[in-house]
Amino acid sequence: MSAPIALYIHWPFCVSKCPYCDFNSHVRESVDQAQWRDALLADMAHEAGLTAGRRVSSIFFGGGTPSLMPPATVAALIEAAERHWGLTAECEITLEANPNSVEVANFAALASAGVNRVSIGIQALDDETLRFFGRAHSVDEGLAAIAAAQAHFARVSFDLITARPGQSLAEWQAELARALAFGTDHLSLYQLTIEPGTRFKTLFDRGEIILPDEDLSADLFAATAEQTAAAGLPAYEISNHARVGQESRHNLTYWRSGDYVGIGPGAHGRRNGIATERHKKPENWLAAIAGQGHGIKAERHLTPETRATEALLMGLRLREGVDLDHVAALSGVARDRLVDEAAVRRLAGHGLLSLTGPRLAVLPAGMLLLDAILPEVVALG
Structure with missing residues (x-):
């Protein structure tokens, strides 16, 4: 049987747009829920017809805010995935959620629908920062959401989010200690970045947002790695921390260059050596479903060099790194063409990389410099 695939389902709607967010999220006064359920089911059926004989190892409902989806729609999509492909015995089904009372009230129904993992957008554990981030919840609501999630999933x-304007190392260490005390088996801890096209970019360009300097950012990153490791949740990816066995299996499919199907507005996919991209604007995606039976905007065959480059850029985010022999076999590019060996030797000498047999990995000291390291190491254009 062919290797399993992952399934990503994008729900593009939010109650409001956060000022730091560059995801494909939209605010609409109303959503025709029946229309959207039927359209997502049609988009899924199209992909299923192109990936027959493969089971689904993970489903990820992302957004936007997928916890705004009616639980009945979530259930219908999970049931359709089971019908089209079949789910593996340990299939991970994740849904992203915001911690407000309306969405938390759906947790029991979402669990009954088949969701077995939830990822909550807490973002901060102080109310002033939550207001700065434009979040609609309070710290108390966030804590209630964590407790409710632990009861149902x-x-x-x-x-x-760390490396925030005005944040000190001591403040972050205290906040992270509090987060770790909740006892979840996975945390996603991101340093704030200013993304083009966001409200924060406008404020940053005006000098109204000032990020921590490089030294403080490095200290925050190092402290994060130290505290999470001490608590038994080491970093397995540059921004993700988990107990052994509790890593996000869906995201590991991306980082390990596995195939995945993406449906819904703006969703991307990789299947059978083909990259897929769906219409981004919700209305355009719906029109494509009505006109052609699926939401695809573009498909392109991936060249061997592109497949190799993607495998390296994604895999080197992981603590485990990449197996260069595997990348060569996956892509068809000879191993001696994959990386700049002189750069690897030089960076290894500085304690930033390791190369053991075919396995190349970025060491903890190199992770903060990952954006600078990758262009030096990856030899393919």
Whole structure:
């Protein structure tokens, strides 16, 4: 039987747009829920017809805010995936959620629908920062959401953003210690970045947002790695921390260059050596479903060099790194063409990389410099 695939389902709607967010999220006064359920089911059926004989190892409902989806729609999509492909015995089914009372009230129904893992957008554990981030919840609501999630789902993760304007190392260490005390088996801990096209970019360009300097950012990153490791949740990816066995299986499919199907507005996919991209604007995606039976905007065959480059850029985010022999076999590019060996030797000498047999990995000291390291190491254009 062919290797399993992952399934990503994008729900593009949010109650409001956060000022730091560059995801494909949209605010609409109303959503025709029946229309959207039927359209997502049609988009899924199209992909299923092109990936017959493969089972689904993970489903990820992302957004936007997929916890705004009616639980009945979530159930219908999971049931359709089971019908089209079949789910593996340990299939991980994750849904992203915001911690407000309306969405938390759906947790029991979402668990009954088949969701077995939830990822909550907490983002901060102080109310002033939550207001700065434009979040619609309070710290108390966030804590209630974590407790409710732990009562209903076997696996719970939540997000926090660090390297915020005015944040000190001591403040972050205290906040992270509090987060770790909740006992979840997974945390996603991101340093704040200023993305083009966001409200924060406008404020940053005006000098109204000032990020921590490089030294403080490095200290925050190092402290994060130290505290999470001490708590038994070491970093397995540059921004993700988990107990052994509790890593996000869906995201590991991306980082390990596995095939995945993406449906819904703006979703990307990789299947059978083909990259897929769907219409981004919700209305355009719906029109494509009505006109052609699926939401695809573009498909392109991936060249061997592109497949190799993607495998390296994604895999080197992981603590485990990449097996260069595997990348060569996957892509068809000879191993001696994959990386700049002189750059690897030089960076290894500085304690930033390791190369053991075919396995190349970025060491903890190199992770903060990953964006600078990758262009030096990856030899393919």
